[in-house]
Amino acid sequence: MNISMLLDMASDGFGDRVVIGTRESGITARRLKELAVAGAEAVRDAGADAVVYLAVNGPAFPVAMFAAARAGVPLVPVNYRLGREQLDALLAHHPRALALADPGQAEVLEHAGLESTTPGRWLDTLSNSVVTEASADTVLDDEGAAVVIYTSGTTSAPKGVLLRHENLTSYVLGSVEFAAAGEEDAALVSVPPYHIAAVANVITNLYAGRRTMVLEQFTPEQWLDTVRDQGVTNALVVPTMLARIIDSPADKSTPTLRALAYGGAPMPGRVVERALHLWPEVGFVNAYGLTETSSTVAVLGPDEHRAAIASDDARVRARLGSVGIPVPGVQIEIRDENDSVLGPGEVGRICVAGPQVSAEYAGVGRVVDDHGFFDTRDKGFLDEEGYLFVGGRVDDTIIRGAENIAPAEIEDVILRHPAVSDVAVVGLPDEEWGQRIEAAVVLRPGERVEAEELRSFVRSALRSSKTPERILYWDDLPRTETGKLVRRHVVDRIIEDAAAV
Structure with a gap:
């Protein structure tokens, strides 16, 4: 089943409902299909074998996704924050692609031999296209790749993950009820287009009949204002975003918000507990998945969150730190x-x-x-x-004196200290032990804590062999846009700083 069938169903079932963008100027399901059909014609006329999307998220992204699907070629959303060398390497895999890119990327695409247009200009062109009945009735390819996403490369060079139509439609049909959302329901997504969550949210919210908006440049204040102004009922954030929202002095009233999903990286327990107390009526969802699994494979739902936070049973309460049960x-x-x-x-x-x-x-x-x-x-x-x-x-395991040590175990303890907002624990080469444990810590604004106090804090919960030998204080940690820690960059920085000294 081609993912375009999901759009066809939405167009037939609730064609006049706005499904992309704001209430005032959004795109209806029927109009989305018309633009996708016109986009597919443009892809075929260009002789393209892929649609490269090198831009921030926006209305052109879902149009490009369904246009590519209808044309029988994959959408390739590329990380616009990559360096020139990495971009050149990725684009070399798609020499015949039709490219949509922000103006600042034109030189990169020209160097790759690709002609490009901006997402806005492309949408304007499609809006003026004439859609014929013949083009709308094109036989759809069910076998090929629908999307190619290059992994973030937190431990190695990015690899292209092929997500076939079967994978994506299986995820949607297994987790979403068709047209289940109310006409006023709206989702706010705060992830970039080259992340699997962006792809998954387009197709799941469309299938449910829920209007989707994107907040590309995140600030807590803008997020909260958008939730209120647009009557957002469902939202998706990464852990670092939720922490910043909770810590913000801004007005945190969210009268329409009913569901808040988070994922992409481990969620500190103190952050989700504060959020649960702040918004007791909101249903929290922890979603765990990977690019290779077409997004979510396990979910901790709202009832489990509430049961865990209210329970005196240590085993039940511990589940607040889980990612739930398989979908x-x-x-x-x-x-x-x-x-x-x-x-x-x-x-x-x-x-x-x-x-x-x-x-x-x-x-x-x-x-x-x-x-x-x-x-x-x-x-x-x-x-x-x-x-x-x-x-x-x-791959993160630290091997110290033949003992396997999980950095996450130590990080969980350090994050319990009230002065700490973020931490990364890594293993560094050591002649005596093989590896020694070091930690980079980010303190909360206005807080101060001595390294030996933090070491004692860890030692009181874990044995001495798991206590960092050295604690460094940094302003921030290297994380991806979805909050994943790039641990190798932590190691590189520690080694470079030591060499400089």
Whole structure:
């Protein structure tokens, strides 16, 4: 099933409803289909084999996605924040693409041999196109890739993940009820277009009949103002955004907000607890997923959040730190280094399977075992009731004196200190122990705490072998736009600073 069928259903089911943009000047489902049909004609006329989107998020993004799908080519949203060398390398994979780009990227595209237009100019052109019945009835390709997303490269060079129509439609049909949203429902999305959450939110909100808006340049004040001004009922944020909203002195009233989803990186417990107390009527959702899995594979829903925060049972309360249970159609297993399936409470590699799981890389193919399971390279465990707890990347493990140490365990403790707002724990080469533990800490505004006090704080919760030997104080940490810590950049900076000294 081609993702264009989702748009066809929306156009037929609630064609006059605004589904993209503001209430005042948004795009209806029927108009979105007309623009997508015209866009597909433009793609075919250009002889393009892909649509490269190198721009900030906006109304042109969903149009480009469905235009590419209808034309039988993939959409390739590219990170506009990458350096010139990385952009050149990615664009070299798509020499025949039709390119949509912000004006500042024109030189990069010209160097890659691609002609480009801006998203706004492209939409204007499509708006003046004549859509014929023949072009609207084109036979759709169900087999090819719908989207190619290049991973963020937090531990290595970006890889192109192929998300086929089957993967994306399986995710939508398994997690969303058609036309379930009310006519006044509106979603506010605060992630860039080259992230899987941006793709997933376009298709899921459209299928539900929910109007979607994007806040590309995030500030707490603008986010809160938009929620109130546009009657936002559903919102998606990453943990760093929620922390900034909670800490902001701005008016935090959100009278229409009913659901707030978060994900993309671990959520500090104190942040979500403060948010739950601030907005007790809002349903919080923690979503865990990867690009390779077409977004969410596990969810901790509103009822679980409320039960955890209200419970005196330590096991139930601990689930506030979980990512919930698998979504329909997804299987999750925890495996050890020998690929044996582990039992409840045992930490190992998180492996997932299901029709929404792509696990397919350009030039490589699918990376799954004989049973269709994909190794996420995330560590974690399932509790007795099937709740999934994620504990960082396998590659992040610090090996100190033959002991495997998870940085996330130490970070969780340091984040409990009231003076700390962010932290990264890494392993550095050490002649005696193999690796030594060091921590980069960001303090909350106006706070101060001595390094030895923090070390004692960790030692009181964990044994001395897991206490950082050195604590550094930084203004911020290297994170992606979705809040993921780029741990290798932390290591690089520590080594560079030491060399400079």
